[in-house]
Structures are given as C-alpha cells and as structure tokens.
Amino acid sequence: MDPTLDYISRYLLEEEIDELNINSYKDEAALQDIEKPFYEILGQKYPPAPNEQLLTSNKSDLSSSSSSTSTTSNNNMLAESLPVMEYCRGIEEGMKFLPNINKLVANFKENIVSADPSEVKYANSARFKFAEKDDLGMMFPSRSKKYTSDKDLDILEGRNSKISMIDSEEPVGDDVYDEALLDCGDHRLKGEIWSLRETLQLEASSGVPKKIQGDHHELCTLLIRCSEAVAIYDQQRAQELLNNIRKQSSPSGNGIQRLAYVLADALEARLAGDGREYFRRHIAKLVKSPDIYFLKSHHMLIRAAPFTRVYYCFSNRNILNVARNASKVHIIDLGIKFGFQWPSLIQAISKREGVPPKLRITGIGFPEPGFRPAKRIEGVGQRLLEYARSFNVPFEYKGIASQWESIRIEELTINDDEVVIVNCLFGLREVQDETFAIDSPRDQVLKLIRQIKPQIFIQAEANRSYSSFFLVRFRQVLSTYAAIYDIVDSTIPRKDKDRKLLENVYFVPDIINSIACEGSDLKEKPETLKQWQRRNLRACFEQLPVNPDIVKECKKLVRDGYDDRYFIQEDDNWLLQGWKGRVLAGVTAWKPRLDEGC
Structure with missing residues (x-):
C-alpha cells in the first residue's frame, strides 16, 4: 500500500477508536444508577438527562421571565453533578460557533x-x-x-481531504507513445507536416478571414494602454479598455486575437488582485490532467515547428559522441518533465555496435502540488524502463522532486566508472535569480553542476528577458508571444482541437504568471542567450564549439517539410533557431573549467 494512503487509513482508524472510547465513558444508564442513591441521601431530585435538560431549558428560555430563569438556573446549578455540568457547558460553547439555522x-x-x-x-x-x-x-x-x-483550490490539489483520490486517468496505449516519442521514420512525420499545410490551404481557400496586420496593430495598442491603466489601478479606464479588447479578441481567432484573449484574462486578474490564485488554479488543472493531453500537445508541437526536434537532435548526438566507447552512461536531466527526449536516445543506443551500455537517468523536477509531489517523475521512470526493456538496453532510473538549489551531490550517486552528462532544456529559467535572493539559487545550481564534473553540460534557453517592472515586462511578453502565436497561426489550422491544447499547455501558463503575478510569485525569470553566456562563464564553465556535422543534420531536419520561414544557424558556439529573422532560442554545450582560479 502507498505510504501516504496507509498513513491516512491509520489516521482515520485512530479517530474512530477515539470516538468509541469517548462514547464508552458516557454510558448514561450506568451513570444514573450510580448517581441516584447519592441524590436520594441528600434529599434532592435527580436532574433530567442532558438531552431532556436541553429541551426543557430551551422551552423555559422562550416562556419564563428573567427573574424566574435566574432563580431556576441557580437551583439547577446546585443540583447538577459535575459530569452533567461539563457536558452541558461544552454543548453551549460549541453552539456559539454555529450559525442560526x-x-x-x-x-x-x-x-x-x-x-x-x-x-x-x-x-x-x-x-x-x-x-x-x-x-x-x-x-x-x-x-x-x-x-x-x-479552499476550492486546495481540493483541486488534494490537500483538504483525508479521503484518497482515485486516479481515473485512462491508460495510454504504447502505440500512442511510440507515435509521439520514437523515431518512426522521416516519411511518416513529413506526411503529417504536409497534411497540416494542406489543411491550412483549404482553410484559407474557404474564406476564413486573415486580416492579421490590422488586428495586430489595433489590439497591441489597446493592450498596451490597458496595461498602463492596470499599472496605476485605474479601474474605470482599464475596464473600458478590457471591454474593447474582448470585442476584438477570440479564443478561436487568429494568432493575435488568441493572444489578446489570454492577456485580457491575465490583466483582469491582476487588476482584481487575484493573479496568484488565478495562476494556481490553471496549474492545478494542468497537474490533474491526464498524460494523453501532454502527449497530444507535444506531438502537435513537433509537427508544427522544428524547435523541439532540433534540441533533441543536438543533445542526443552530443551524448552519443561523448559516450561512444562507454560501458556506463549516467544522464542527469534537470527538468525532465515527461521525459519526451529519452525514448529516441534509447532507440539510438540499441543500434550501437556491440553490447549497449548501461544507461542511468536521474530525472529531476520541481515538486507538484498534492499528496504525491513526485508522481509524474516516478511515472516517467516506469515508462522509460518499458522502452529500455523493449530495446534490450540495461536501464536504471531515479526520480527527484525538489527545489534544485537544495539538491546535494550525494543524492545523485555519481560513480567513477560512468560517463556523466548533465542535460537541461529550458529548466534553469524557472530557478530564482539574484533579484529574489542574495545568494542566487541559479548560481547555486550551476555550482552543483560543476561539482558533478560532467563530461558535457547541454543547455537550451529561450532568447528573451523579462523586466522586474510590470510595464516593461508586459511589452516584452507581448512582443515574444506575438511571434510565437504567429508561428502557431501560420502552421496549424485554427479549428484543430490539439492547437487549443498546445497553447494552454505550453504558452498560457507563462503568460498568466508573467502578467498577473508579481514579486516572488513570478515563476520564470528568463534571460537572453548573451546573459546566460556571461553567467556560465562567471561560474567557471567553458563553452564547447558546435559540431559541424550536428549543424548539418539539424539544418536538414528543418528543411525537410517545415515552413521555409524557420531558420537555423550557428553563431558564437550557439545553435540558434528563429522565425522570420528573429532568434527565439538557442542550444549549446559546456564543460567545467578546472583552472586554479575556479
């Protein structure tokens, strides 16, 4: 039995035993038999039972005068025994906290x-x-x-009930996971990408309006003015602008209309002072969502954009090169989430000549709300173990759900006879920086990575930065996600159900948090690629050059089937990706410097 459920069961059993013990002390018949002889000796009338006394006192309170009531109460006080007095007093005190029916x-x-x-x-x-x-x-x-x-949020998170929640999540077939996670052939994925493009062309020819430029300029102006009104808590002005935004935005419109719809919700939550709770409710619903939703959104993402596939290709090819002759490989994945990257690596390792190496993965993630903060991380290990068995790859997994800066190197169990790789794709931006703490947790995580002494540290980050000042941050969020929603609108049909799911899983949480929340409630503090480069160099890391063969493979991946407005290029040891000339993200590799000064 799960330890948490066992603990809850024992807790409930103890409460039932306590209630039985309390009731055993209140055997009214036995108490009356003992007390009656003493009252007869004293020449007093035996008082009625507690329930009868309560009914009698309630009636007398409604009918008798204050003087007669005080006299009666004094006589009753002399007549009552100590147990009955305490019992009545307890009921009287308890009734004070109950509302009048x-x-x-x-x-x-x-x-x-x-x-x-x-x-x-x-x-x-x-x-x-x-x-x-x-x-x-x-x-x-x-x-x-x-x-x-x-209280409603706590119920969603499973914290306000002693009754264990039954996991009603439906099982997901292996074929669904294989389709989303394994390299099942370029032809199949190309066909899916072209199918999306054909659907888009049919949608455009059917008369769906595409007035994006005009909508973009007008909605952006309204959003910026509304953010200025919200910043000074001008309720009337902000509400007027929100009403105008509502009229022009839509959850099923074009890219900027969908973005405006989400931003309006976030601005309204901030204006009402409910931003933190609004964000928590959204996250609570994501946490409770079945894995199939995240698989669908992930599969839609790799069909619509090459970004994720390029990151996985860059990371896996570097890992395979470093561990070419290794018999034991240990990957420490900071921010493993659902482990979507690793099935394809397991598949590639199985194709290596000779006996495949023993693969260890330590999956690290942030704890989730509820009774089982590591539930999903542990589930990832079970799924990866099944894949490793199917490909005859020796496999070991350990999941850690904790704040990253609090992790100690002893928890990772580093062995001398294994090749150690640290992998972190878009995870460090969720670790707080020096604006929240003097001893930056972000630098503490980099220090931990240096202590691990990995053969290679692979890092992917978005090329954006959010200011601590709300108005500046709002413009940064608007500019960033205007480009992202433009990508989605240019590559996925508007009526596609998985498009709505993709947006709510990957984009909406960051938008809500960045706009509706403030201070320590801000979940992400992203930095530009240049800022990350300077931070890692200060932390005594050396940036590795990008392998030209990997660059060619990634460029070929982007050219085959994806929109020609995507671009990929190598610059200053970063492999950059972008859309319409704008760099949106990059991935690079590091290794710790062993200089005396470090």
Missing part, C-alpha cells in the same frame, strides 16, 4: 451555503470562473469568470 442562505444553483447573504450575492457577481470542460476534457477559462476560494 434561520439565517442560513442556500444557493443551490451555485452550490453555495452561507450564513451571510452577501456572500451568495458576491459569488453570483464575481468575475472569474472556469468552464467545466471543453470537448477534450481540458479545463480552460470561460468568458464569464468567477473567483474560486483557496
């Missing part, structure tokens, strides 16, 4: 029961609510919003 207000439509009618009224008029489910079963914000209390 006549004042309770119930709203069955909204599923609300409250002693204060204003609470029901507020619940009906509040701004934020979440739709029950869309056609994919995923939770998305609806147009009319309603705030949810912290």
Whole structure:
C-alpha cells in the first residue's frame, strides 16, 4: 500500500477508536444508577438527562421571565453533578460557533451555503470562473469568470481531504507513445507536416478571414494602454479598455486575437488582485490532467515547428559522441518533465555496435502540488524502463522532486566508472535569480553542476528577458508571444482541437504568471542567450564549439517539410533557431573549467 494512503487509513482508524472510547465513558444508564442513591441521601431530585435538560431549558428560555430563569438556573446549578455540568457547558460553547439555522442562505444553483447573504450575492457577481470542460476534457477559462476560494483550490490539489483520490486517468496505449516519442521514420512525420499545410490551404481557400496586420496593430495598442491603466489601478479606464479588447479578441481567432484573449484574462486578474490564485488554479488543472493531453500537445508541437526536434537532435548526438566507447552512461536531466527526449536516445543506443551500455537517468523536477509531489517523475521512470526493456538496453532510473538549489551531490550517486552528462532544456529559467535572493539559487545550481564534473553540460534557453517592472515586462511578453502565436497561426489550422491544447499547455501558463503575478510569485525569470553566456562563464564553465556535422543534420531536419520561414544557424558556439529573422532560442554545450582560479 502507498505510504501516504496507509498513513491516512491509520489516521482515520485512530479517530474512530477515539470516538468509541469517548462514547464508552458516557454510558448514561450506568451513570444514573450510580448517581441516584447519592441524590436520594441528600434529599434532592435527580436532574433530567442532558438531552431532556436541553429541551426543557430551551422551552423555559422562550416562556419564563428573567427573574424566574435566574432563580431556576441557580437551583439547577446546585443540583447538577459535575459530569452533567461539563457536558452541558461544552454543548453551549460549541453552539456559539454555529450559525442560526434561520439565517442560513442556500444557493443551490451555485452550490453555495452561507450564513451571510452577501456572500451568495458576491459569488453570483464575481468575475472569474472556469468552464467545466471543453470537448477534450481540458479545463480552460470561460468568458464569464468567477473567483474560486483557496479552499476550492486546495481540493483541486488534494490537500483538504483525508479521503484518497482515485486516479481515473485512462491508460495510454504504447502505440500512442511510440507515435509521439520514437523515431518512426522521416516519411511518416513529413506526411503529417504536409497534411497540416494542406489543411491550412483549404482553410484559407474557404474564406476564413486573415486580416492579421490590422488586428495586430489595433489590439497591441489597446493592450498596451490597458496595461498602463492596470499599472496605476485605474479601474474605470482599464475596464473600458478590457471591454474593447474582448470585442476584438477570440479564443478561436487568429494568432493575435488568441493572444489578446489570454492577456485580457491575465490583466483582469491582476487588476482584481487575484493573479496568484488565478495562476494556481490553471496549474492545478494542468497537474490533474491526464498524460494523453501532454502527449497530444507535444506531438502537435513537433509537427508544427522544428524547435523541439532540433534540441533533441543536438543533445542526443552530443551524448552519443561523448559516450561512444562507454560501458556506463549516467544522464542527469534537470527538468525532465515527461521525459519526451529519452525514448529516441534509447532507440539510438540499441543500434550501437556491440553490447549497449548501461544507461542511468536521474530525472529531476520541481515538486507538484498534492499528496504525491513526485508522481509524474516516478511515472516517467516506469515508462522509460518499458522502452529500455523493449530495446534490450540495461536501464536504471531515479526520480527527484525538489527545489534544485537544495539538491546535494550525494543524492545523485555519481560513480567513477560512468560517463556523466548533465542535460537541461529550458529548466534553469524557472530557478530564482539574484533579484529574489542574495545568494542566487541559479548560481547555486550551476555550482552543483560543476561539482558533478560532467563530461558535457547541454543547455537550451529561450532568447528573451523579462523586466522586474510590470510595464516593461508586459511589452516584452507581448512582443515574444506575438511571434510565437504567429508561428502557431501560420502552421496549424485554427479549428484543430490539439492547437487549443498546445497553447494552454505550453504558452498560457507563462503568460498568466508573467502578467498577473508579481514579486516572488513570478515563476520564470528568463534571460537572453548573451546573459546566460556571461553567467556560465562567471561560474567557471567553458563553452564547447558546435559540431559541424550536428549543424548539418539539424539544418536538414528543418528543411525537410517545415515552413521555409524557420531558420537555423550557428553563431558564437550557439545553435540558434528563429522565425522570420528573429532568434527565439538557442542550444549549446559546456564543460567545467578546472583552472586554479575556479
């Protein structure tokens, strides 16, 4: 049995035993038999049972005068025994905390029961609510919003109930994972990419409006003005601008209309002071979502854009080159998430001549809310173990759910006879920097990587930076995601269900957090590639040159089937990727310097 469930079961059993023990001390018949002779000796009348006494006292309170009540209460006080007095006093004290039943207000439509009618009224008029489910079963914000209390959020996260939640997630077939994760042939993926492009052409020829430039300029102006009003908490002005944005935005429109829809929600949450809870609710729903949603969004991402495939190709080819003659390979994956990268590496290792090396993967991630913070990380290990067995690759896995700066090298179990690789794709931006702590957690993680002394440290990062000042940060987010939503709108049909899922999994959380939250609630603090380069050099890392063969392979991957507006190039030891001439992200490799000064 799961230790958490075992603990809960014992907890509940202890409560039941305590209740039985308490009741055993209150055998009213035995108590009466013992007390009655003493009352007769004293010449006093035996008092009624506690429940009868309560009914009698309630009636007397309604009918008798204050003087007679005080006299009666004094006589009763002399007559009552100590156990009965304590029992009645406990009930009286407990009743003080219960609302008068006549004042309770119930709203069955909204599923609300409250002693204060204003609470029901507020619940009906509040701004934020979440739709029950869309056609994919995923939770998305609806147009009319309603705030949810912290208690509701705790229920979503599984923290407010002693009853264990049953995992209702449906099993996902191996063929679905294989289709999304394994290298099943370029021809198949090319066919899927061309199918998307043909659907886009049919959508364009069917008369779907494509007025992006005009919408872009007008909506961006409205969004910037609204952010300025929100920054100074001008409620009236901000609400007027939000209403105008709502009229022109749409969750199913073109790229800028979809982006404006999400930004409007985030601005409204910030204006109402509910940004932190709004973001937490979105994350809670993602955490509770089945793995199939993330597989679908990942599969859509690799069909629409080459970015993820290039990162995996760059990383896996470098790992295979470093571990060419190794008998044991240990990969420490910082930010493993769902482990989408590793099935293709396991497949490639199995094709190596001779006996495949023993592969160890230590998957590190941030703890998730709920009773099992490492549930998904542990699930990744089980899935990867199945793949390794199917390809006859010796495999070992360890999952760690913790804040990265608190991890110690002893937890990683580094052995001298293995080739160690550290892999981190877009994970370090979620570690706090020096703006949140004097001793930067980000630098502490880099220090840990140096202590590991890996043969190679592979790092991929987005080429963007968010300011600590809200107005500057809003413009940065708007500019970044305008380009990203333009990519999605140019490569995926608008009516595709997986497009909506892709946006809500990969883009919406960062937008909500960056706009609606502030200070320590900001989850990500990205830096530009130049800023990362300077930080890593200060941390005594040496940047490795990009292998020309890997560059050729990645360029061929981009040319075969993807939109010709994508580009890939090597510059200053970074392999850069972008769209329409704008560099959006890059990947590079490092190794620790062993100089005396380090």
